[in-house]
Amino acid sequence: MTPSATHLVLIPTYNTGPRLLRTVREALAVWSPVWVVVDGSTDGSDAPLDALAAEQGPAALRVFRLAQNSGKGAAVLHGFAAALAENFTHALVLDADGQHPIDHIAPFMAASAARPEALVLGRPVFGPEVPLERLYGRKLSVGLVHLECLGRDIADPLFGFRVYPIKPSHDILAAIRSARRYDFDPELAVRLFWAGVPPLNLPAPCRYLAKADGGVSHFHYIRDNVRMVWLHARLLARLAVTFPRVLSARRRVRNLSLSPSAPALTTLQAEKD
Numbered sequence: 722m723t724p725s726a727t728h729l730v731l732i733p734t735y736n737t738g739p740r741l742l743r744t745v746r747e748a749l750a751v752w753s754p755v756w757v758v759v760d761g762s763t764d765g766s767d768a769p770l771d772a773l774a775a776e777q778g779p780a781a782l783r784v785f786r787l788a789q790n791s792g793k794g795a796a797v798l799h800g801f802a803a804a805l806a807e808n809f810t811h812a813l814v815l816d817a818d819g820q821h822p823i824d825h826i827a828p829f830m831a832a833s834a835a836r837p838e839a840l841v842l843g844r845p846v847f848g849p850e851v852p853l854e855r856l857y858g859r860k861l862s863v864g865l866v867h868l869e870c871l872g873r874d875i876a877d878p879l880f881g882f883r884v885y886p887i888k889p890s891h892d893i894l895a896a897i898r899s900a901r902r903y904d905f906d907p908e909l910a911v912r913l914f915w916a917g918v919p920p921l922n923l924p925a926p927c928r929y930l931a932k933a934d935g936g937v938s939h940f941h942y943i944r945d946n947v948r949m950v951w952l953h954a955r956l957l958a959r960l961a962v963t964f965p966r967v968l969s970a971r972r973r974v975r976n977l978s979l980s981p982s983a984p985a986l987t988t989l990q991a992e993k994d
């Protein structure tokens with residue numbers, strides 16, 4: 722496969738277990754290049770990636786390692802900075818743990834190529850195995866983000882399967898100290914919207930894997946929900962002082978009217994209906 726010079730797949734990982742190698746292999750089968758940021762993992766899950774990287778070559782697979790666990794947002798920022806230095810323009814961030822749909826990578830990349838100004842956002846389509854507390858918990862986040870963006874433009878602020886325009890995403894993340902852990906996905910989506918980057922919401926299945934199938938989550942209910950409460954308190958406070966700017970960003974975003982028109986998008990829409 723000829724590696725893309727503009728769009729890469731970026732996989733942040735922390736102690737993902739055997740699922741990591743499988744996810745990287747599956748991603749490589751449909752896209753090149755794939756970059757992995759190993760974020761202070763201590764479970765040895767990244768060790769087999771070195772042999773795979775040697776076999777694939779640096780144009781297809783690159784592995785970055787951070788000495789200490791710093792969080793998904795910090796790992797993605799590291800990847801964004803490295804990607805900018807090599808003139809990549811867009812990165813599809815993919816969970817390492819097998820929850821995201823590999824077969825949607827190519828159509829999401831096509832959607833991003835057709836609308837390079839957009840943040841292409843996965844709108845999760847859950848299977849029957851989704852834990853109910855996750856399903857109801859996210860409704861509150863969705864409602865708060867709709868308030869923060871003065872509308873329903875962002876369909877789901879928590880699902881991490883997205884194609885980011887790298888430059889604005891990097892600059893926003895580099896300028897703040899938050900959005901480093903599970904606050905990363907909602908905070909960056911909202912701040913990109915506030916910066917006038919239009920969201921393009923496309924359906925994508927999200928799986929919940931059983932532990933026996935290698936499913937792993939580091940989400941801690943109390944610690945990470947407290948982080949979310951703090952995130953929304955900060956965003957709402959900021960909205961209060963930047964209200965006119967958010968209103969004008971919303972106007973700009975809506976004027977760009979991102980109706981799905983590219984062929985790849987039509988396919989995805991059809992899937993939903």
Ligand SMILES: Nc1nc2c(ncn2[C@@H]2O[C@H](COP(=O)(O)OP(=O)(O)O)[C@@H](O)[C@H]2O)c(=O)[nH]1
Binds near residue numbers: 735758760793937940
């Ligand atoms: N680099 C890095 N990535 C992380 C970290 N925590 C989570 N991730 C990434 O974020 C994805 C989602 O996290 P996960 O723990 O599965 O959360 P859940 O899917 O909401 O239960 C993982 O698959 C990793 O790709 C972290 O501390 N560092």
Ligand SMILES: [Mg+2]
Binds near residue numbers: 816818820937938
């Ligand atoms: Mg997960």
